[in-house]
């Protein structure tokens with residue numbers, strides 16, 4: 001298991017998460033590994049690779065998807081679901097998670113706002129809907145772990161302004177990001 005001694009190793013963390021995802025209590029195990037990992041967020045920030053892309057898939061198979069996510073200042077990710085348990089562990093900056101709920105007939109309403117600071121872990125159920133942005137005036141960085149294969153699962157995007165549910169794909173994603181900036 002990852003210990004907070006010596007250098008932080010992203011490879012070790014990925015290995016630990018892969019093993020945890022196969023356990024019966026995967027949800028609790030993944031949360032606990034991530035809580036231990038970001039307990040000292042600077043320790044992660046100092047030794048984690050400087051990834052070129054904002055979203056990097058570190059590992060994916062049928063049981064788990066492990067991502068490194070960077071949220072640039074001023075950009076926000078449109079509301080979406082995951083259709084699997086998602087665990088967010090922030091080690092730099094802070095993520096503003098706006099939680100939404102379905103209000104029937106395709107409508108969607110804002111429920112609450114959760115600030116996930118460096119050192120915090122947020123776990124979301126399979127049907128949770130959130131939109132995400134950096135809550136600080138610099139980039140936010142986090143490890144996101146999903147208990148399933150996120151790139152192939154059927155999931156949804158939400159146009160929260162017009163109450164429209166859309167299939168999650170690249171085109172719809174870009175459409176929502178552009179509308180948000182307009």
Ligand SMILES: [Fe+2]
Pocket residue numbers: 080081082086130
């Ligand atoms: Fe998400």
